[in-house]
Amino acid sequence: MKFSRKKAHANVLPVHDDAESPQLVQIEFLKASLQENIQHIKEVLGNSGDIVIREIRIGSERQLQAALFYTEGLVDTKSVHEYIMETLMSGIEFTGPNLLQDMKDCILTVGDIQEVSEFVTLFTSLLSGDVILLLDGYTQGFMIGMSGWESRSVSEPATESVVRGPRESFTENLQTNTALIRRKIKDPNLWLERKQIGRVTKTKVAVMYIHGIVNDKIVEEVHKRLDRIDMDGILESGYVEELIQDETYTPFPTIYNSERPDVIAAELLEGKIAILVDGTPFVLIVPALFISFFHSMEDYFQRADISSFIRILRFFGFLIALLGPSIYIAITTFHQEMLPTQLLIGLAAQREGVPFPAFIEAFMMEVAFEILREAGLRMPRTIGQAVSIVGTLVIGQAAVEAGIVSAAMVIVVSITAISGFVFPASNMSMATRMLRFPLMGLAASFGLFGIIIGVIGLVLHLCSLRSFGVPYMSPFAPIVVDDLKDTVFRFPHWAMSSRPKLISQKNLRRARNTSPKPDNRT
Incomplete structure (x- = not known):
């Protein structure tokens, strides 16, 4: 977000806003005056009617001025009143040289709280569903996680129905989607890295993979391609898919997508990488193979x-x-x-x-x-x-x-x-x-x-x-004999003891290669 040059003391940092020539983008910091901060926030947001600004006085003698900012519809207002406003207006004495640290460590009874000192970060957080707390006389404030907008509940998949298997699908909420994957894979090596893509939409994107199984070079390549995306908005995972795919001029999809958590969990166990985009139930999986588009998760639930x-x-x-x-x-x-x-x-x-x-x-x-x-x-x-x-x-x-x-x-x-x-x-x-x-x-x-x-x-x-x-045609071209066990035919689970070699390349063994022996004793 760009701001005009108004104050002489504001920092000016060179940022490559355009691909051809760098421009000077204004980075403004919070002022010590609370009223100046309130006025600036109103001007930048155009006095939008859905931005709630609640000015309060806190402390036992009500001498310290403070203000809460949040976006209507994106915040759980009940939690704001219960955990923030009641605490601040309860008559607690707010004194001492380390007031901000004391409020963060001892007073505010919330889990997700971070400090903010720049307007750029403040606006992004405010419009993402966080509550902003600013105090008069301080050039720092707090970003408090209180997201609580309405979202679709977990329901049955609309495009990938199965006769036997789980009946849950992803939603448009990124936190819900990552939690659905965590429920399937309860391993500390399941790592998640977050990004923001889109100069205007600032869409949250999460990259998930299993450390120790995934190929680190592919992870690095995924981050490089995501970091190269420079456009106004990302509204669906299809935007990301088109911008990071290997080949543009081909009718065949080179990135797999699914709305089923069990499919994504199975692909992660193969050593692949999941890319989750906020606002869509379709999760991307890379790398994708031609044979994968003919496989259904139900294949692994049947004999x-x-x-x-x-x-x-x-x-x-x-x-x-x-x-x-x-x-x-x-x-x-x-x-x-x-x-x-x-x-x-x-x-x-x-x-x-x-x-x-x-x-x-x-x-x-x-x-x-x-x-x-x-x-x-x-x-x-x-x-x-x-x-x-x-x-x-x-x-x-x-x-x-x-x-x-x-x-x-x-x-x-x-x-x-x-x-x-x-x-x-x-x-x-x-x-x-x-x-x-x-x-x-x-x-x-x-x-x-x-x-x-x-x-x-x-x-x-x-x-x-x-x-x-x-x-794309592996394990047929080049041919990998061990990986042919899960292509046109599916071998029993006990026979598929190794992960795809061209994808993972480490920690290839996933099961013992021993056939179950039936006990004929009566």
Whole structure:
């Protein structure tokens, strides 16, 4: 925050406010006069109506003037009255050369209390939900933690539902989110480091990792990228994700996010780093691997064979969602000899009255379905789902009867759309939806050869990606045999005795590699 130069004795420090040239930013300190401090705070905040200023007189003879400042709606006013005002106005004698220290150590019955001497720090604390206490005749005051705004309670996750597992999710409150992770991992090596990002919003950001498991170089890289962020505001973790990701021009997400505390706790135990942003329930995890976007936390709550079967279904659904329309276009346009005769005759009969080639059919149906999906998400919940389902059925049936598209194309597009919902991570589903269109164009131009060219290009692109220095396609490229136990198949927990080597690189052993032996004695 910048202040104009008013006092000759105010300190002026060089701060790199702009990326190109340093400017002189005014750093003003508190004055000894309480009234001057009150007037300055009112001027800077524009006499805002939600800033409460309570002037009081304290001490047995009521001779010492003091003032409390807090933001209405961000502070627990009941605690302010009970623990601060009643204590100060109870008639205690406030004398002695070390009055501020005595108030901090012996008088004020609050836990979170810090000294403040600069207006910059004072305004940030005041607008973050703290109570400011200033005394007349002193150039220092107190910042007292009394945050108490309304927040959403811990509820069931909206985007990552499970049949078996915990039913709690993160909220928009940073303190609540860190506490949810602490409940899962009760280890002193779980470290938390706080930052403030955003020149205007001053958003609180927390970095959490398990010391002794995490790779220290990755932690250092995370801090470097976060410290390089210089913009007015951070309103959601998506801002941070876009600003710290390794590769910008890729449809694939290189940073994982989740709103489930158990997912974040499991990733921390793998040696990864969690980035929590105040004001959003979605927590970022780095580094991210391609395979992680196909894993669900429920995989670890079910038996290994059931989890492996479900994962195979997810990968099969990924192939259908990515290549379904492209393969249909390629076969019906260039490679009809691959189809059985009866099926070929049936498809030819359906397409007899269709005026468009298969590519135009698929393109129109895919665009129509994407529009209906977005409309269902943006409309009110009471009618959104009904409109999207009814709209899809009505438009599909009407298009077939009108002879615009064939019935087989409607079936292919429907199966493709349903397969796109098998991903536990929605951002991987979005990447698949985007890549479907260029693959359809390659199929319409070159047939199956175009699809093969597109898939090869995709694999090369995936192998070139990195997430905070870790290969995106590991443990497949480069191949790490021990880490393959938790990829397409999930081995039993007792068999996964080591952490991913390319992520942690220390304290790799997490379980004994001993199989449980059943006792057959009766």
